[in-house]
Amino acid sequence: MIRAELLKLTTVTGTWVAVGIGAAGLLLTQLLAVTFIPALASGDVRGVPAQSELGAVDPGSLEFQAAALNPLGSVLGSTGSIGVATIVVMVLGLLVATTDYRFGGLVTTALAQPRRLRILGGKITATAIAAAALAVVFVVICLATLLITAAALPSIEFVVPVAQVLGIAARSVAVIVLLALLGLAIGVLVRSQLAGVLVVIALLVLEPIVQSIAQLVTGTVPVWAQLLPLSLGQAAIADSANSVFPAIIALPALAAIVIGVTTASGAVLRRRDL
């Protein structure tokens, strides 16, 4: 089943388009974040005065470089580069589920494997493998962008210790796999590809809005608002002392959300007529 699911995923154009958009989008945003934004902040862009509202952006600092290694994050702490990479990761999982539904392929799958939970198991494993491979590509793009920038600009030195690089990479892979599995579970629940994409985008857009509203009302971002999937993913990758949740809490919490939604999708898949 796993090989069949991987074959399904790699024989549709949508997968490669999503991966291509994700990789190109991430490369572009990382290049901007690592080279252009610091230049803009310091007034190094000809004809543009220093942008003080960007704050102190030091691409040679450990904090900046560690943040730049996060494929789902942004060195500026905004959601600027979350969009492309995170959407692609969740859409990848979504495609594993909804491509089958869209063209009736789930009937073929169920004829070959009538036990529905085994179908879901195959999809989960295939999604995890594909997402891990995509995560490695994303991590390499982030690392390569930073290393090439450091090599090209004499003023910048790569200062992130190897152990920290490996930690960020490992946690990034784990978070990307979990978010892809969340996309898969959403896909199994909603079945429709279009509806699934809309749900994913809505989740991505709504989470920061919910946090902003909560912050406006309470004066701070409440703990519950930081227990939402994207925030947990960011906290898990960053593993920052400034974060409410260190990685050791954020990662299991995100996994718990994914397990909960996946369990619901399994229950629905099991009893639903095809």
Added chain:
Amino acid sequence: MTTNPVPAIAVHHLRKTYGTRAAVEDVSFTVRPGTVVGLLGPNGAGKTTTMRLLLGLASPDSGRALVTGQQYAALGSPARTVGAALDAAGLHPGRTARQHLRIAAAMAGIPEGRVSVVLDETGLATAADRRIGGYSLGMRQRVALAAALLGDPRVLVLDEPANGLDPAGMRWLRNRLRAFADAGGAVLLSSHVLAEVDHIADEAVVIAHGRVAAAGTLADLTAANGGDLEEFYLELTAESAEVR
């Protein structure tokens, strides 16, 4: 193959409702090895629902549907026992026929070598690496049939297999199913093309309003109509002409 006392397909008092409407009500019939049984009925009569219940794609409210004495979900390797083609569904237009069959083989644990065999058998070898989106309906039917034959099964369940087939394709289907049954296989096929059923099937089950209206050998069923299946069918289903 030797004669097997266990029916290849046995449907017992099957019932399935959607909301308040009974799609299938108390449907019972059997398909013996070595026979081709046509499942006939007007649109919405319950033919496809019956097949889906048989194949475990939907759960009956009551009754049982067995393949070689077991529920479909309990079959150890379903694709090696039952080959099913449901209205050319499950074909992604962006994949080639070869890719579709490789995926189907991988899902069922069937050696990939069978893909070339069934492509040759269904006359798709030269078109196998073209995208299915560019196929005619008849070619899609052939892909669905190729997938059904992948596991070299003993039972075939085919929903409207003649849809879109050209005369040569019809003849190929007729000969293939006849040879399959003569070798001891069992075929359950639904069709609106009564002439084809007349040519291919040994027996027929006519469903109307979700219930079995008649069942038996074609000779017995049509005896009162001078052997005219169409006349028999139209008389039997006259009240069901309206789509449900």
